[in-house]
Amino acid sequence: xxxxxxxxxxxxxxxxxxxxxxxxxxxxxxxxxxTLGLMVALGRLSKITPLAVVCQAYVExxxxxxxxVQIFIVYFGLPRVGVxxxxxxxxxxxxxxxxxxxxxxxxxxxxxxxxxxQTKAALSLGLKPMQVMRYIVxxxxxxxxxxxxxxxxxxxxxxxxxxxxxxxxxxxxRSTLVAARTYDYFSMYxxxxxxxxxxxxxxxxxxxxxxxxxxxxx
Amino acid sequence: MISLKxxxxxxxxxxxxxxxxxxxxxxxxxxxVGASGSGKSTLLRCINLLExxxxxxxxxxxxxxxxxxxAKHEVRRETGMVFQQFNLFPHLTVLQNITLAPIRVRNxxxxxxxxxALELLHKVNLEEKSEAYPYQLSGGQQQRVAIARALAxxxxxxxxxxxxxxxxxxxxxxxxxxxxxxxxxxxxxxxxTHEMGxxxxxxxxxxxxxxxxxxEQGTPAELLQNPQHExxxxxxxxxx
Ligand SMILES: Nc1ncnc2c1ncn2[C@@H]1O[C@H](COP(=O)(O)OP(=O)(O)O)[C@@H](O)[C@H]1O
Ligand SMILES: [Mg+2]
Numbered sequence: 420x421x422x423x424x425x426x427x428x429x430x431x432x433x434x435x436x437x438x439x440x441x442x443x444x445x446x447x448x449x450x451x452x453x454t455l456g457l458m459v460a461l462g463r464l465s466k467i468t469p470l471a472v473v474c475q476a477y478v479e480x481x482x483x484x485x486x487x488v489q490i491f492i493v494y495f496g497l498p499r500v501g502v503x504x505x506x507x508x509x510x511x512x513x514x515x516x517x518x519x520x521x522x523x524x525x526x527x528x529x530x531x532x533x534x535x536x537q538t539k540a541a542l543s544l545g546l547k548p549m550q551v552m553r554y555i556v557x558x559x560x561x562x563x564x565x566x567x568x569x570x571x572x573x574x575x576x577x578x579x580x581x582x583x584x585x586x587x588x589x590x591x592x593r594s595t596l597v598a599a600r601t602y603d604y605f606s607m608y609x610x611x612x613x614x615x616x617x618x619x620x621x622x623x624x625x626x627x628x629x630x631x632x633x634x635x636x637x
Numbered sequence: 638m639i640s641l642k643x644x645x646x647x648x649x650x651x652x653x654x655x656x657x658x659x660x661x662x663x664x665x666x667x668x669x670v671g672a673s674g675s676g677k678s679t680l681l682r683c684i685n686l687l688e689x690x691x692x693x694x695x696x697x698x699x700x701x702x703x704x705x706x707x708a709k710h711e712v713r714r715e716t717g718m719v720f721q722q723f724n725l726f727p728h729l730t731v732l733q734n735i736t737l738a739p740i741r742v743r744n745x746x747x748x749x750x751x752x753x754a755l756e757l758l759h760k761v762n763l764e765e766k767s768e769a770y771p772y773q774l775s776g777g778q779q780q781r782v783a784i785a786r787a788l789a790x791x792x793x794x795x796x797x798x799x800x801x802x803x804x805x806x807x808x809x810x811x812x813x814x815x816x817x818x819x820x821x822x823x824x825x826x827x828x829x830t831h832e833m834g835x836x837x838x839x840x841x842x843x844x845x846x847x848x849x850x851x852x853e854q855g856t857p858a859e860l861l862q863n864p865q866h867e868x869x870x871x872x873x874x875x876x877x
Contacts, residue, residue, distance in 0.1 A: 540724035543685055544738035544790055545714025554737060558728050
């Protein structure tokens with residue numbers, strides 16, 4: 420038989436520990452990405468030109484360079500300037516920086532999609548521009564970009580496999596270890612793919628449900 | 638109470654206000670009429686500084702609000718505005734729409750803000766809708782909530798920008814009756830409208846705008862019965 424189910428079942432506990440690490444990396448990366456993304460979006464929309472330019476440069480650099488290289492820069496490169504981060508943290512920082520650029524663009528689009536009349540009405544009531552952002556624009560923009568945030572989670576679950584390059588013991592790294600020992604690459608990577616799929620599918624379905632519940636009133 | 642002195646405003650190369658001057662006294666109801674594109678909305682938005690005039694002065698109760706260093710948000714909380722498109726906040730309930738600004742801007746305690754909101758909803762005849770979301774309301778109901786929302790800040794003046802233009806006749810009359818009530822209470826109002834019957838009935842003064850300037854003004858009797866300018870005559874013959 421092409422697929423060795425016994426091997427898969429036997430190595431499952433070992434792989435699932437890796438899957439948990441993948442989730443941890445994804446979770447913190449996206450969280451960092453959402454925070455950075457919000458800052459980048461507001462920066463790009465701000466009237467302070469230098470800030471807007473810096474934010475735009477950041478976005479374009481992150482989107483125009485390979486993620487593996489970004490991970491290498493953080494893990495292998497930063498020690499040169501005295502910043503030593505352990506592998507897992509390096510991975511989270513690199514993926515988070517990358518995610519921040521993509522989410523920044525998504526948030527910017529979400530903010531701009533909110534009808535200008537909302538801002539006018541809120542300003543006319545005497546709210547300060549920051550309050551208008553916080554209480555009126557961002558809550559509405561957030562609901563609109565929720566599907567995109569969901570996609571970002573799904574993308575990040577998959578891209579977290581790249582931190583195996585810097586020896587973070589996540590799912591891909593661990594299945595490579597077993598495959599290298601048993602030479603059964605096919606079984607191991609098929610099993611790995613299935614585990615990733617279960618994770619991404621669960622996330623995308625959960626977000627679809629959440630979105631349905633939040634859409635009230637839009 | 639409000640004095641506009643020689644207001645100019647351009648968008649790019651498009652000069653929209655060409656030296657507008659006008660006065661609104663306390664308790665006065667001033668109606669602004671004119672063809673679409675003549676600059677009525679822009680002028681109204683200058684009063685609460687949603688648009689910044691290029692030159693000229695706006696004086697509200699003795700304060701030159703166009704002066705450098707005047708906090709715009711402090712001017713705006715004294716000037717309520719009602720928009721053609723209602724612009725209720727769709728993610729908030731009716732009650733939250735009304736209480737947001739008193740709570741966040743005036744630091745009114747929540748319970749007090751809610752009590753006031755319910756009072757205002759009673760006034761616009763929508764008490765039972767306090768927990769509804771805007772999408773659950775008709776246009777006329779939304780506009781009445783928008784009026785209540787503006788009133789909750791206890792503004793010194795109310796600005797209405799074609800508040801009934803997006804409404805059918807039945808809903809228009811609901812909104813006009815709320816506006817009439819405000820007039821009766823002595824609210825100072827600047828109203829952009831095409832409802833000439835309403836203008837005749839409630840206004841102290843009608844200003845006719847044409848191409849960025851007020852070319853004629855007077856009491857409803859003067860302006861509607863005896864317009865001087867050809868453009869005013871032509872305009873009135875279309876809307877009366
Ligand atoms: N935010 C804006 N940017 C550019 N042009 C504008 C803006 N607002 C209004 N205008 C222009 O100013 C002119 C007057 O518009 P407006 O004040 O809305 O007139 P009215 O309310 O009398 O119909 C129009 O030519 C319109 O295109
Ligand atoms: Mg207009």
